[in-house]
Amino acid sequence: MKIYPYSRIKTVNLGPLLIAARLIGFISFILFAIAITLMIVAPFLESGVITQDLGSGTTLTFTKPNHTGLAIVASLWSVVSALATLAFSGLCAAVVSLEYTYTQSKQAATE
Known part of the structure; x- marks a missing residue:
């Protein structure tokens, strides 16, 4: 059992195009994995406020941006x-x- 995309397709003359189709199909699977990962991680990307007391009544406040959207x-x-x-x-x-x-049918017609 072959796991790469379009494993059952055969070719006579278009080998590079078949390799490109398989590579592009593999890239699309990687993009799906990235999308699923982003959907899982998105709820955990929340904003927050960080405060730091510098003494003598001075406080620094930093706001972490919200990256969920x-x-x-x-x-x-x-x-x-x-x-x-x-x-x-x-x-x-x-x-x-x-x-x-087409190539197979043409070869069968000539024989």
């Missing part, structure tokens, strides 16, 4: 980009599959 937007864009790269990868694999089918 940014993480949600980044995860949504990761999902969209993963779907787009997966669609492009599927299109490349479909071209390779059509080429193989």
Whole structure:
């Protein structure tokens, strides 16, 4: 059992395109993993206030920014980009599959 994308597709002339389709499919899987990670981590990115007493009545206050919204937007864009790269990868694999089918049918017709 082969685990890489489009493992059942064969080709005669378009080997580099098949390799590119597999690589792009793998990249889309990585983008999905990043999106899922961001969705899991986003609720834990909360803001807060840090105060430090400097003595003699002087206090410094720092506010940590809230990155939850940014993480949600980044995860949504990761999902969209993963779907787009997966669609492009599927299109490349479909071209390779059509080429193989055409080549096989042409060879069968000449024999």
